[in-house]
Amino acid sequence: MRFSSPWDLVQVNILEQNQILQPITEQIMIIYVIEGQASVCESVDVFHLKREEFIILEPSKVYEIIELEGNVVLISFQYENVFFKWRNHHSHFSGHSNNHHSSIELELSKKLHSFLRIYFSQNEDNDSSMYEIYFGVIAYLEKYFRKKHAKSSSEEKFNARINEVISYLNMNYSREISLSEVAALFYISEPYLSKTFKKVVGISFTQYLMRRRLEGVKKDLETTNEFITTVAFNNGFSNVNSFNKSFKAAFGITPSDYKKINYIKKDDSQIGKNTISVLEGLKKLSPNSEAVVSYKLKDTINTNLEDTITIQANHYKNYTKNWNEIINIGYAADILLANLEQQIGLMQTSIPFKYGRVWGILSDDMIIEKDEIDGKLLNFGKVDRVIEILIKNKMKPFLDLGIKPKMIIGKEFTIHASSFSQKCRTIDEWGLIVKEFVSHCVNKFGYEEVSSWYFELWKPSEKVLNSIQGVKQLDKSMIGNKYFLDYFTVIYRAIKQVASEVKVGGGGFSLDIDEEDTVNLIEKWLKLDVKPDFLTFTIFPLDQCNHTFSETRISSDEHYIYMKIRDNFQYFRELKSDVELIVAEFNCTVSSRASINDSIFKASYLIKNFIENMEHNTKMSYWLFSDIFSYSEDSKRLLFGGTGIISRDGIQKSPYFAFEFLNSLGNQLLHQEDGIFVTRKLGQRLQVLLYHYSHIGAENNFLSEKSMKDDQDVEHLYNRESRTFQVNITGMKKGQYKMKKRVINKKDGSIIDKLSTFEKNHHIKQEEIAYYRSTCLPLMTLEEVNVQSDRLVIKELLYPHEVMLIEVDYIY
Template sequence: MSNIRQSTNENSNLPVMIFLNKVKKISSNIQKNVEFLFVLKGELEVIINNQKYKLSESDVILINNGDVFEIYGEEENLILLMEIDNDFFNDVVKREQSLFLCNSSINDNEHYDDIRSILAKVMYEYSNREYGYDYKIMSLLYDLIYLLNVHFVIADDYKMQSLDIKNSKYTDRINKIVSYIKQNYYQQISLQDVADSQYLTPEYLSKFFKIHMGMTFSKYLNEFRLAQAVKELIRTDISVTKIAMNNGFPNLVAFNKIFKEVYDTTPAEYRSQVRKKQIKTNASEKVESEVTKVDYNQAVEKLTRYVEDEKDEKKIVDYKEINNINVEADIYTSKPIAHTWRNLINLGYAQDGLRSDLQQHLTDIQNKIKFKYARFQGIFSDEMLSYGDENINEVNYNFTKIDKLIDFLYSINLKPFIELGNKAKVLNLVSDKVMYFRNSSEKQKTLKEALDLLEKFMFHCINRYGINEVSQWYFEIWKEGDNDYVFWSGHFENYLNTFQNYYNMIKEIVPEAKIGGPGFNPEVNMKQFNEFLKQVKKTSTKLDFLSISIYPYELIEDSKAEKLSKRNNIGSKAYKNDEGEYLNHLLPSKDRNYSKLKLDKIRKMVKEAEVNIPEIHVTEYNSSISHRHPANDTTFKAAFIAKNILDNLDETDSFGYWFCSDVSGELKDSKNLLYGDMGLISANGINKPGFYAYEMLGKLGNDLVQKGDGYIITKKSLYNFEIITYNYKHFDYFYCLSEETPVTLEQYYNIYENQENLNFSILLKGVKKGRYRIKKYVLNREHGSIFDEWLNMNAIFNIKKDEIDYLKQICIPKQTVFYVESIEELRLESCLSPHEVNFYEITFEYS
């Protein structure tokens, strides 16, 4: 099954892949590795080499290398699937073409619980990714193979019964008898031969074997030979007669007779059936499958019961540890920083920017953080643009509403960063489901009409704001997806033609204005980016800046999969890539450094393409594309913002958070105090943790002393220092295996990689001797988290104004002030819980 799910395997150094899925169907396929299926919930029907098995909750089954299998599941099931690389497995097992009977649905074995525990622990280690997890997984794999070798190894068909030795004192004799059979089964051996080898009489051996093995000697020998023959039948082209001889059958007739008793068909017919399936599978190398996302909380609950530590009775989800980091920084080693992240904030959709509540929220943000540009889209939407008499030859436009928006921005010291085009307003519930969609305009314009509108708008702006001001504006021309809203096809002629016309029009009127695009999405359009750069170079298209939107996802492709949901007001769509294959879905990225790695790759591609693009702007970024995700309301978002801004500090010309206020995402479902939208401020005007993260970032100095994973040290002078520390926790591996499945509010903090605290010991060297005043801001679940305070109020639905006022007062970071004496060095300790962010303002006290 690896060709279904190989793209979800993150670490190629490990010889194992593991998945959590709801399985409806996996069509006929040949197992190329060794695979375990572990039923956590529901039932499965598994067909292996034409034999059917019914698996219920807690059942576990092993599919051997070379087996032909099919899987059918009920609608409600939860399956853990783990594949072990066959080469690695054989190297460890040191048995050629071994078969193992590990199928709890047909036999009992006290060691099945050990198998279940190991599978759950491997899944747990994958999900938490703690230091040294790969060694732990390898240790568990060796334990698993040991169990298989000792307790589950057979050379038999799946109908073979496991050994049930009732008296341990006969174990050695049974092992010697079975060993003799395995070493000599391909010869014409008899009961007498085996009895002689063990110095027993044939009569005693026959009775002994029946009592301790649960079957007659001849039945065991025939089924053992049959199992070996079936392997040759499936895996080789040797003639049926030769296979019968190779495996100890006296003649073809005897082989056919025993084979038909077990498989209800002849060996030749069986091989023919298997080969048809093999040909079909190998021809496409694609396995038709119906595999859907899992419920995260349900998965954790089901897995936890199998990995409880019997010694201290602690469950895996309660595991905590403290990570200590020592930092030494010389204050005389520094470099200037521009804080280019402060160049851009998104207000969202232009029509929302006219709302008084959103304007108040943006004013509050600007008072604390002081961004330079505000980006908005839909400037020429039907809500923003009034038309004159369309019956006359020349259409007159009324830009009054646009003026009001731009006037407001200037009143709070923000300049316009305008996204042009006919971009719709889209709100996503999850990555593959839109809950709101509305085109910006019902009036479809030709390119000539669009250019006419743009020309009139540019002249209007120059007359109103002056050429010097408009020369400082940015204009982004977003490329709409070809197959769907954001997915590119790889053909850019129309876009580049439109871009060039827009570019020429604006530059002719305002030569100094900045024009760029195309709103590149690394998670869905990376394949086409090189082609885009080639065509930009070929057509000599000039871009003043490259615009990028970063949402951390991984694209999972499957040619047989279609979109699971319909787009509201768009109809049923199926995403396709440049080869015309269907795109299955987007999964949350397992890479905690996603934005840094993607931006590094993009810069490298631009350089290698030898295309001159003076500026790179991240015009949108967030942790999820979902406008209804609890992460947007919690302290996770504060640590996420701190990490992404500091990881990419001054690496791009802007880093624009999407977006400023929950007001832009209000719909009829937005009745609760919080509803998981992306704003820095809630619709009721309460600052969310993301707001405070930006406020702390805004307090940093303009000289960088040192930064690393989890911290930054800046200075404003040799007497003033600023430090931010944060404890970022990425989504865990369980969660990243599913398509942002919903979780309850109470369980929300369980979807992260671990619950480790993080301790920083920071030593500033070279500081002036004396007394320092230190003001510390603490942002965590107890201080500054609207989400947690709302939970403390039982997440009430009908919240009142006085309660909102109360939350505004208490949902702030904790402030403490203390003093530290320094003799050429100053030491600080910062202990952070998961998702916590601390800010230190250090000032020399003159005396």
């Protein structure tokens, strides 16, 4: 199919109530509410769309507009006919913004609005703008809304053959085609083609061909003045009576009536009433959705963006928090340090976590082994102490029993690394040690207590281990997938023999540098008799990473973690629906010598990623708890770019306060969108969390570790646009309220900004450290507000990376 102008690449239809929609594979079809609202039903799911919300329709599904008020359109982007010949595979898209307003959905909504403004102008002077916005929307859909399936090679071949058949039908539907003809053409049997086609596409071969022909008829009736009989013949129908019946059955209207309603002459100077209504609706949209004729993202500096929302104080839903489940404590031997125990106590007092993740628990540093006449005697005294510290501070152990080493990665090389064990043991020997260890724990801490723990088995990554200097290199067979699966089977059975309720899983899989290998291994693993109770993953958003980690760059995609979780976890749950999926490690960098780790950027980064990923229903564990774990001989300064939320000397860093803000939120969610999170607690108490996340990777692919130069690297982070938030809360009880505001910014809650001019001489005394520990806190203000009507307006200006928590409590 050829397209003579950019306007042929897209089509917009105004929708009506009770309309049935059956998407076709070659187009990306999106329902978009310009103004008003619409309820869209697909099978048992109903999507209630409000103004500026959308839903992407999936092929093989049938949708019905069951309620409609205002202006609602169906936008159809030509896709397969434009891109298939280059990509040679079919893509499917899905997504919606119903009750979900992350920055991804909001950005697509803005793009669709801009597209409609240009589309309805039908101005030939906008041809280049239409091309630009068309490819811009397609690129955005491909990046964030294309369904990703990590299929096995056999399944890919299986689907590839059907995709070839679909492509053939799309290009030849206008002539007579039969199932037997196509089967012969592709050298497959008719029964096989019929069965596999329906399995892949969701509808039969005949139904797909009929739908494709009817869509061709619809377009020709709308855009040409040909006789209806000619239109039918041109689209593959040989019998007019049969065609008329099929058309009416599909669309609820005769072809002639459809043409009377929808055909508009090309040279019509008058825009129909519906189009005028649509244009009026577009004008009424919120100011922050205004279209730009030249569709380019402007990289403005120090301009002010404004976000305004209106919410009901009594309209809420319950939600599950994902930020207080697990925290990475660190390498087991380091936990025995006295000052670290104090830091754990401090953390659990103000920002308590349910589980503390520890590795190296069975390393040579932790187990005392003595030869006896009747075998080896194992002393778990050090391990007991680590577990006692966790339990004393009301934290459940999340113990990695694998051979994960301790390593500290710097700007240009691995600063420190220590081998897990220098002893060569067989899989069965490890199984006996683990069984004895779990039995010891049950005897010491009780069966009920141990049954609530997690036991993890780390899977060695060849890429990671090859980059570590100073670590004893493992035999290749120990790194391989077969060894790991055999190893896990032995460990799993050893643990379950002692405590069957314990959760056993693993294996710290990378979803960045090892994504493809990870998917292939999990596919095999979940088909075995011994399956994991949970899977753990690490995500560090790196666009580039060499074999020594000396050249790593933060991804320019600010939704990197969100996309990795969404695309992979959906597929893993399809393989085994009851497997628990856990993000065991995430951060924006692998380096423990990056000044950005000490900046206020990490506060907004942490909040943004926890909130954005709540919908995935997964525990997430931030990397890392304390800078003590990344302390080494090169760490002379008070702050040295460690990934902890608390410094080596116990000074709370900005991500620590971010956790405090998150923990202050209520359990009832009123509103969520990019930068705004509003909750409530019982007793007329509201919490408004505002955060101005500004991604650091977009304009300069920022984090080349060895190019970073300490404190001066954080200065450019603040040269961004400010952002104004206005939150209008209706349905408030009249009376007096106490409003408490806490804010993390350059002046308050950012230790690196306080020390930037003083700390270069490295000479800071203990009393000075104590002073900073007590004064480097978020700014807090208190005021009383009087709500005379039922409306409370909160308007705040935030500079880049700032985070503000506003707590509004009714005064009885």
